[in-house]
Amino acid sequence: MHPDLALAHRLADAAGAAIRPLFRGEWAEERKADRSPVTAADRAAEAAMRAILASERPDDGILGEEYGLANEGAARRWVLDPIDGTISFMAGRPIFGTLIALMQDGWPVLGIIDQPIARERWAGRIGEATTLNGKAVRTRACGSLEGAALATSSPHYFSAQEAEDYMRLAAAVAGNVRQAPIVYGGDCYNYGLLASGHIDLVCEAGLALHDYAALVPVVEGAGGIMCDWQGNPLDAASAEAEGGRVLALGDPARLEDVLEALGASGG
Known part of the structure; x- marks a missing residue:
């Protein structure tokens, strides 16, 4: 080692x-x-x-x-x-x-x-x-944004605009299903579950460097991707430059779908 x-x-x-x-x-x-x-x-x-x-x-x-x-x-x-x-x-x-x-x-x-x-x-x-x-461990493939398992720690951590963006993403995931595959709570644990192939997408805002720095090598080493809501890779400046808005995807092929669902503020 x-x-x-x-x-x-x-x-x-x-x-x-x-x-x-x-x-x-x-x-x-x-x-x-x-x-x-x-x-x-x-x-x-x-x-x-x-x-x-x-x-x-x-x-x-x-x-x-x-x-x-x-x-x-x-x-x-x-x-x-x-x-x-x-x-x-x-x-x-x-x-x-x-x-x-x-x-x-x-x-x-x-x-x-x-x-x-x-x-x-x-x-x-x-x-x-x-x-x-x-x-x-490996992340899992995700053929469509609709039906993807989405997680976030709490909607209360979003600003009003971020909440609107997030709700568009949640709607895209839910589709026409009333019981949407959305998980609330979990903080860093969600990213471990994503790396192990149990969750497809995590969307957060307001994270500090100590909240996301360790997550990036874990997610990406399992085949996923982490970035901000503009699709940019995360570094030490991301917390201030992008307000700690973080995405983690198990299947990088869904990134453009996620950015489109987030809307104008998300990319």
């Missing part, structure tokens, strides 16, 4: 060891400046990962959701989200995940999605096949 990927696995192990004792346990909830929730588990998991990086990769940069930026000028930067889906963690739902990415010159080259309760771990590295618990 490549040394960077082996290190990323150790980071995920350390984060999981910090999170599991607190899952469905007792802890104090706090609110950050942006009113998003944070718990002792978020902080403990990130602290555990940062301690390993400080020891083993002292020259690399680190960007973590809870403790910010270190070694700002480094060309290599680890991007950490200790609990992506803190609300799910707080509710006792094991569909949150730890996200670990390595970026080189602003581009994601390695990513891990780790669900520490179910012990499911997707790992991707540029040039290599994505794995789930060590076994290669």
Whole structure:
């Protein structure tokens, strides 16, 4: 195994060891400046990962959701989200995940999605096949946008315009079927399911770099594609340049259909 990927696995192990004792346990909830929730588990998991990086990769940069930026000028930067889906963690739902990415010159080259309760771990590295618990996985073919399985964390995360765009996409997926194949909730877990061929499309907005950096190598290493709502590849600048509007498709052949369904604002 490549040394960077082996290190990323150790980071995920350390984060999981910090999170599991607190899952469905007792802890104090706090609110950050942006009113998003944070718990002792978020902080403990990130602290555990940062301690390993400080020891083993002292020259690399680190960007973590809870403790910010270190070694700002480094060309290599680890991007950490200790609990992506803190609300799910707080509710006792094991569909949150730890996200670990390595970026080189602003581009994601390695990513891990780790669900520490179910012990499911997707790992991707540029040039290599994505794995789930060590076994290669692939996205599935999607012959038509109508009937495709669509996921998003919450419609409340969209602005008014983004919600209109999203609803056009949802309508294209639903077709004439009342029970549309649309999944709500799941955060990063949806992207792992897409990489494993269970979901066809994820559409999100308002994501920060720590929310999407790890997802790109996982999805693309399984045969899928990730981009913004204009169809551009995702890099460190996408969160600000495109408002964190992110698409993930299991079948890249459906990209033009998705962009067309999103409408003028989406491309």
